[in-house]
Amino acid sequence: MSAHPQPTPGSLHDSGHATPPASTSRDVTIGVHNVVTHYGQREVLHKISLDICRGETMVILGGSGSGKSTLIRHIVGLEKVTSGEILVFGKNICGLREKEFNQIRKKIGMSFQGSALFNSLTIAENVALPLREHTELEDSTIKIMTRIKLESVGLAGFEDYFPSQLSGGMKKRAGIARALAMDPEILLFDEPSAGLDPVIAAGIDDLILKLKQAFQMTIVVVTHELASAFLIADRITVLDKGHLIATGTTEEVRASTHPRVRQFLDRIPDQDAGGAEKYLDSLLN
Ligand SMILES: Nc1ncnc2c1ncn2[C@@H]1O[C@H](COP(=O)(O)OP(=O)(O)O)[C@@H](O)[C@H]1O
Numbered sequence: 438m439s440a441h442p443q444p445t446p447g448s449l450h451d452s453g454h455a456t457p458p459a460s461t462s463r464d465v466t467i468g469v470h471n472v473v474t475h476y477g478q479r480e481v482l483h484k485i486s487l488d489i490c491r492g493e494t495m496v497i498l499g500g501s502g503s504g505k506s507t508l509i510r511h512i513v514g515l516e517k518v519t520s521g522e523i524l525v526f527g528k529n530i531c532g533l534r535e536k537e538f539n540q541i542r543k544k545i546g547m548s549f550q551g552s553a554l555f556n557s558l559t560i561a562e563n564v565a566l567p568l569r570e571h572t573e574l575e576d577s578t579i580k581i582m583t584r585i586k587l588e589s590v591g592l593a594g595f596e597d598y599f600p601s602q603l604s605g606g607m608k609k610r611a612g613i614a615r616a617l618a619m620d621p622e623i624l625l626f627d628e629p630s631a632g633l634d635p636v637i638a639a640g641i642d643d644l645i646l647k648l649k650q651a652f653q654m655t656i657v658v659v660t661h662e663l664a665s666a667f668l669i670a671d672r673i674t675v676l677d678k679g680h681l682i683a684t685g686t687t688e689e690v691r692a693s694t695h696p697r698v699r700q701f702l703d704r705i706p707d708q709d710a711g712g713a714e715k716y717l718d719s720l721l722n
Pocket residue numbers: 476477481499500501502503504505506507508
Protein backbone atom coordinates (compact mmCIF):
# COMPACT_ATOMS: atom_id res chain seq x y z
CA MET A 438 0.00 0.00 0.00
CA SER A 439 2.94 2.28 0.58
CA ALA A 440 3.47 2.24 -3.17
CA HIS A 441 0.44 4.47 -3.60
CA PRO A 442 1.23 8.01 -4.62
CA GLN A 443 0.49 10.36 -1.77
CA PRO A 444 -2.62 12.30 -2.67
CA THR A 445 -2.79 16.00 -2.13
CA PRO A 446 -5.99 17.56 -0.80
CA GLY A 447 -8.69 17.51 -3.41
CA SER A 448 -6.87 15.08 -5.69
CA LEU A 449 -8.45 12.01 -7.21
CA HIS A 450 -8.23 8.91 -5.07
CA ASP A 451 -8.48 5.20 -5.84
CA SER A 452 -12.24 5.20 -6.17
CA GLY A 453 -12.05 7.85 -8.86
CA HIS A 454 -14.15 10.19 -6.74
CA ALA A 455 -12.75 13.58 -6.02
CA THR A 456 -12.57 14.10 -2.28
CA PRO A 457 -13.70 17.63 -1.47
CA PRO A 458 -10.66 19.66 -0.53
CA ALA A 459 -10.53 20.38 3.20
CA SER A 460 -8.24 23.21 2.49
CA THR A 461 -6.08 23.61 -0.54
CA SER A 462 -3.48 25.86 0.96
CA ARG A 463 -2.73 24.23 4.31
CA ASP A 464 -0.72 21.17 5.26
CA VAL A 465 -2.69 18.02 5.80
CA THR A 466 -1.53 16.33 9.02
CA ILE A 467 -3.99 13.43 8.93
CA GLY A 468 -5.46 12.16 5.67
CA VAL A 469 -8.17 9.53 5.79
CA HIS A 470 -8.76 8.08 2.35
CA ASN A 471 -11.61 5.74 1.45
CA VAL A 472 -11.41 3.92 4.75
CA VAL A 473 -13.60 0.86 5.13
CA THR A 474 -13.57 -1.01 8.46
CA HIS A 475 -15.15 -4.24 9.58
CA TYR A 476 -15.61 -5.85 12.95
CA GLY A 477 -16.00 -9.46 11.93
CA GLN A 478 -18.49 -9.50 9.05
CA ARG A 479 -20.02 -6.16 9.91
CA GLU A 480 -18.89 -3.04 8.05
CA VAL A 481 -18.79 -0.14 10.50
CA LEU A 482 -17.01 2.55 8.47
CA HIS A 483 -18.15 2.97 4.87
CA LYS A 484 -15.54 4.64 2.65
CA ILE A 485 -14.62 7.53 4.90
CA SER A 486 -12.44 10.29 3.42
CA LEU A 487 -11.37 13.28 5.41
CA ASP A 488 -8.42 15.64 5.72
CA ILE A 489 -7.34 17.18 9.00
CA CYS A 490 -5.03 20.14 8.61
CA ARG A 491 -2.06 21.21 10.66
CA GLY A 492 -2.99 23.27 13.69
CA GLU A 493 -6.74 22.89 13.35
CA THR A 494 -9.19 21.42 15.82
CA MET A 495 -11.41 18.90 14.07
CA VAL A 496 -14.39 17.58 15.98
CA ILE A 497 -15.86 14.24 14.95
CA LEU A 498 -19.49 14.45 15.91
CA GLY A 499 -22.09 11.71 15.81
CA GLY A 500 -24.45 9.54 17.78
CA SER A 501 -23.49 6.48 19.74
CA GLY A 502 -22.24 3.65 17.51
CA SER A 503 -21.61 5.91 14.52
CA GLY A 504 -17.95 4.87 14.30
CA LYS A 505 -16.23 7.86 15.93
CA SER A 506 -14.01 5.88 18.29
CA THR A 507 -13.12 3.42 15.56
CA LEU A 508 -12.04 6.27 13.31
CA ILE A 509 -9.86 7.95 15.94
CA ARG A 510 -8.38 4.62 17.06
CA HIS A 511 -7.17 4.02 13.49
CA ILE A 512 -4.94 7.07 13.82
CA VAL A 513 -3.02 5.51 16.72
CA GLY A 514 -2.98 2.05 15.18
CA LEU A 515 -5.40 0.51 17.71
CA GLU A 516 -7.76 -0.68 14.98
CA LYS A 517 -6.89 -1.87 11.50
CA VAL A 518 -8.68 -0.72 8.38
CA THR A 519 -10.10 -3.29 5.96
CA SER A 520 -9.18 -1.06 3.03
CA GLY A 521 -8.19 2.50 2.40
CA GLU A 522 -5.37 4.59 3.77
CA ILE A 523 -4.59 6.66 6.83
CA LEU A 524 -1.82 9.14 6.14
CA VAL A 525 -0.18 10.74 9.17
CA PHE A 526 2.42 13.39 8.37
CA GLY A 527 2.15 12.17 4.77
CA LYS A 528 2.93 8.51 5.58
CA ASN A 529 0.43 5.72 5.12
CA ILE A 530 0.42 4.09 8.55
CA CYS A 531 -1.62 1.08 7.43
CA GLY A 532 0.88 -1.68 6.90
CA LEU A 533 3.85 0.27 8.28
CA ARG A 534 6.41 -1.78 10.16
CA GLU A 535 6.17 -1.47 13.93
CA LYS A 536 9.43 0.40 14.33
CA GLU A 537 8.49 2.97 11.72
CA PHE A 538 4.96 3.32 13.09
CA ASN A 539 6.30 3.87 16.62
CA GLN A 540 8.27 6.88 15.38
CA ILE A 541 4.98 8.43 14.24
CA ARG A 542 3.05 7.21 17.27
CA LYS A 543 5.41 9.15 19.57
CA LYS A 544 4.19 12.38 18.02
CA ILE A 545 0.56 11.58 18.83
CA GLY A 546 -0.95 12.04 22.29
CA MET A 547 -4.25 10.38 23.05
CA SER A 548 -6.63 11.08 25.88
CA PHE A 549 -8.84 8.02 26.36
CA GLN A 550 -12.47 8.07 27.39
CA GLY A 551 -11.81 6.55 30.80
CA SER A 552 -8.51 8.45 31.28
CA ALA A 553 -6.76 5.02 31.58
CA LEU A 554 -4.46 6.00 34.45
CA PHE A 555 -2.56 3.36 36.39
CA ASN A 556 -4.11 3.28 39.85
CA SER A 557 -0.94 2.02 41.54
CA LEU A 558 1.10 4.97 40.25
CA THR A 559 0.97 8.58 41.45
CA ILE A 560 -0.25 11.25 39.08
CA ALA A 561 3.34 12.37 38.45
CA GLU A 562 4.44 8.79 37.74
CA ASN A 563 1.53 8.33 35.34
CA VAL A 564 2.45 11.47 33.43
CA ALA A 565 6.14 10.57 33.44
CA LEU A 566 5.54 7.09 32.05
CA PRO A 567 5.79 7.94 28.32
CA LEU A 568 8.97 9.94 29.01
CA ARG A 569 10.53 7.02 30.88
CA GLU A 570 9.53 4.59 28.14
CA HIS A 571 10.48 6.61 25.09
CA THR A 572 13.32 8.91 26.16
CA GLU A 573 16.67 8.71 27.89
CA LEU A 574 16.03 11.88 29.89
CA GLU A 575 17.44 12.24 33.40
CA ASP A 576 15.10 11.84 36.35
CA SER A 577 15.46 15.49 37.31
CA THR A 578 14.47 16.60 33.78
CA ILE A 579 11.51 14.23 33.73
CA LYS A 580 10.39 15.65 37.06
CA ILE A 581 10.44 19.21 35.73
CA MET A 582 8.67 18.24 32.51
CA THR A 583 6.02 16.36 34.46
CA ARG A 584 5.42 19.37 36.68
CA ILE A 585 5.05 21.65 33.64
CA LYS A 586 2.50 19.27 32.06
CA LEU A 587 0.51 19.07 35.27
CA GLU A 588 0.58 22.87 35.57
CA SER A 589 -0.68 23.22 32.00
CA VAL A 590 -3.78 21.18 32.84
CA GLY A 591 -4.39 22.93 36.18
CA LEU A 592 -3.09 20.13 38.41
CA ALA A 593 -0.03 21.81 39.93
CA GLY A 594 0.59 20.41 43.40
CA PHE A 595 -1.16 17.08 42.76
CA GLU A 596 2.02 15.22 41.76
CA ASP A 597 1.94 12.78 44.67
CA TYR A 598 -1.77 11.98 44.64
CA PHE A 599 -3.04 8.64 43.42
CA PRO A 600 -5.83 8.48 40.80
CA SER A 601 -8.31 7.20 43.40
CA GLN A 602 -7.81 10.44 45.36
CA LEU A 603 -8.89 12.62 42.43
CA SER A 604 -12.33 13.58 41.14
CA GLY A 605 -13.48 12.51 37.65
CA GLY A 606 -12.58 15.87 36.11
CA MET A 607 -9.13 15.85 37.70
CA LYS A 608 -8.46 12.33 36.48
CA LYS A 609 -9.42 13.45 33.02
CA ARG A 610 -6.95 16.34 33.31
CA ALA A 611 -4.22 13.98 34.48
CA GLY A 612 -4.91 11.78 31.44
CA ILE A 613 -4.55 14.86 29.24
CA ALA A 614 -1.26 15.77 30.97
CA ARG A 615 0.01 12.28 30.17
CA ALA A 616 -1.11 12.65 26.55
CA LEU A 617 0.95 15.89 26.47
CA ALA A 618 4.05 14.33 28.02
CA MET A 619 5.93 13.81 24.77
CA ASP A 620 5.00 17.25 23.36
CA PRO A 621 2.88 15.67 20.63
CA GLU A 622 2.11 17.36 17.34
CA ILE A 623 -1.27 15.64 17.26
CA LEU A 624 -3.58 15.39 20.25
CA LEU A 625 -6.60 13.08 20.14
CA PHE A 626 -9.51 13.07 22.55
CA ASP A 627 -12.16 10.39 22.73
CA GLU A 628 -15.25 11.83 24.44
CA PRO A 629 -13.28 14.17 26.73
CA SER A 630 -16.29 15.17 28.81
CA ALA A 631 -18.13 11.84 28.97
CA GLY A 632 -19.40 11.13 32.45
CA LEU A 633 -18.56 14.59 33.81
CA ASP A 634 -21.10 17.05 35.16
CA PRO A 635 -21.76 20.05 32.89
CA VAL A 636 -19.61 22.51 34.83
CA ILE A 637 -16.61 20.17 34.96
CA ALA A 638 -17.18 19.31 31.29
CA ALA A 639 -17.11 23.02 30.42
CA GLY A 640 -13.77 23.21 32.25
CA ILE A 641 -12.39 20.47 29.99
CA ASP A 642 -13.63 22.37 26.91
CA ASP A 643 -11.80 25.45 28.21
CA LEU A 644 -8.68 23.42 28.73
CA ILE A 645 -8.80 22.10 25.16
CA LEU A 646 -9.18 25.68 23.88
CA LYS A 647 -6.26 26.78 26.02
CA LEU A 648 -4.04 23.94 24.80
CA LYS A 649 -4.98 24.75 21.23
CA GLN A 650 -3.86 28.37 21.67
CA ALA A 651 -0.76 27.57 23.70
CA PHE A 652 0.70 24.72 21.65
CA GLN A 653 -0.82 25.02 18.16
CA MET A 654 -1.23 21.27 17.93
CA THR A 655 -3.48 19.47 15.51
CA ILE A 656 -6.37 18.37 17.70
CA VAL A 657 -9.04 15.78 16.96
CA VAL A 658 -11.94 15.52 19.39
CA VAL A 659 -14.55 12.79 19.22
CA THR A 660 -17.79 13.75 20.91
CA HIS A 661 -21.55 13.53 20.80
CA GLU A 662 -21.90 16.79 22.77
CA LEU A 663 -23.22 19.46 20.42
CA ALA A 664 -22.44 22.53 22.52
CA SER A 665 -18.91 21.36 23.19
CA ALA A 666 -18.35 20.57 19.48
CA PHE A 667 -19.37 24.02 18.30
CA LEU A 668 -17.34 25.70 21.03
CA ILE A 669 -14.00 24.02 20.42
CA ALA A 670 -14.03 23.11 16.71
CA ASP A 671 -12.51 24.88 13.75
CA ARG A 672 -14.17 22.28 11.59
CA ILE A 673 -16.67 19.54 12.29
CA THR A 674 -17.18 16.17 10.65
CA VAL A 675 -20.46 14.40 11.24
CA LEU A 676 -20.62 10.60 11.16
CA ASP A 677 -23.89 8.73 10.94
CA LYS A 678 -23.92 4.93 11.15
CA GLY A 679 -20.45 4.72 9.66
CA HIS A 680 -21.12 7.24 6.89
CA LEU A 681 -19.52 10.66 6.71
CA ILE A 682 -22.49 12.94 6.14
CA ALA A 683 -20.97 16.39 6.61
CA THR A 684 -17.63 18.07 6.99
CA GLY A 685 -16.94 21.77 7.10
CA THR A 686 -16.48 24.80 9.27
CA THR A 687 -18.79 25.16 12.25
CA GLU A 688 -20.86 27.67 10.23
CA GLU A 689 -21.12 25.33 7.25
CA VAL A 690 -22.20 22.40 9.39
CA ARG A 691 -24.64 24.56 11.33
CA ALA A 692 -26.23 25.60 8.01
CA SER A 693 -26.33 22.04 6.59
CA THR A 694 -29.58 20.95 5.01
CA HIS A 695 -28.69 17.24 5.06
CA PRO A 696 -31.69 15.61 6.77
CA ARG A 697 -29.63 13.41 9.11
CA VAL A 698 -27.33 16.30 10.05
CA ARG A 699 -30.39 18.45 10.77
CA GLN A 700 -31.94 15.68 12.80
CA PHE A 701 -28.80 15.37 14.90
CA LEU A 702 -28.29 19.12 15.35
CA ASP A 703 -31.96 19.77 16.05
CA ARG A 704 -32.20 16.73 18.34
CA ILE A 705 -35.13 15.18 16.52
CA PRO A 706 -35.82 11.58 17.53
CA ASP A 707 -35.67 8.83 14.88
CA GLN A 708 -38.97 8.23 13.05
CA ASP A 709 -38.73 4.59 13.95
CA ALA A 710 -38.15 5.46 17.60
CA GLY A 711 -41.70 4.15 17.71
CA GLY A 712 -39.98 0.82 17.06
CA ALA A 713 -39.91 0.22 20.78
CA GLU A 714 -43.64 0.76 20.96
CA LYS A 715 -44.21 -1.51 17.96
CA TYR A 716 -42.05 -4.15 19.59
CA LEU A 717 -44.06 -3.94 22.81
CA ASP A 718 -47.27 -4.14 20.75
CA SER A 719 -45.97 -7.24 18.96
CA LEU A 720 -45.33 -8.89 22.31
CA LEU A 721 -48.85 -8.14 23.44
CA ASN A 722 -50.58 -9.26 20.24
N1 LIG B 1 -14.28 -4.19 19.26
C1 LIG B 1 -15.45 -4.24 18.62
N2 LIG B 1 -15.96 -5.40 18.17
C2 LIG B 1 -17.13 -5.45 17.49
N3 LIG B 1 -17.89 -4.38 17.20
C3 LIG B 1 -17.44 -3.18 17.63
C4 LIG B 1 -16.20 -3.05 18.36
N4 LIG B 1 -16.02 -1.73 18.64
C5 LIG B 1 -17.07 -1.09 18.13
N5 LIG B 1 -17.92 -1.94 17.53
C6 LIG B 1 -19.17 -1.59 16.81
O1 LIG B 1 -18.81 -0.72 15.76
C7 LIG B 1 -19.72 0.35 15.63
C8 LIG B 1 -19.00 1.67 15.80
O2 LIG B 1 -18.52 1.73 17.13
P1 LIG B 1 -17.70 2.96 17.71
O3 LIG B 1 -16.60 3.30 16.78
O4 LIG B 1 -17.33 2.62 19.10
O5 LIG B 1 -18.79 4.13 17.68
P2 LIG B 1 -18.92 5.46 18.53
O6 LIG B 1 -17.58 5.75 19.12
O7 LIG B 1 -19.38 6.49 17.55
O8 LIG B 1 -19.96 5.20 19.58
C9 LIG B 1 -20.80 0.13 16.70
O9 LIG B 1 -21.89 -0.51 16.09
C10 LIG B 1 -20.12 -0.80 17.68
O10 LIG B 1 -21.06 -1.62 18.31
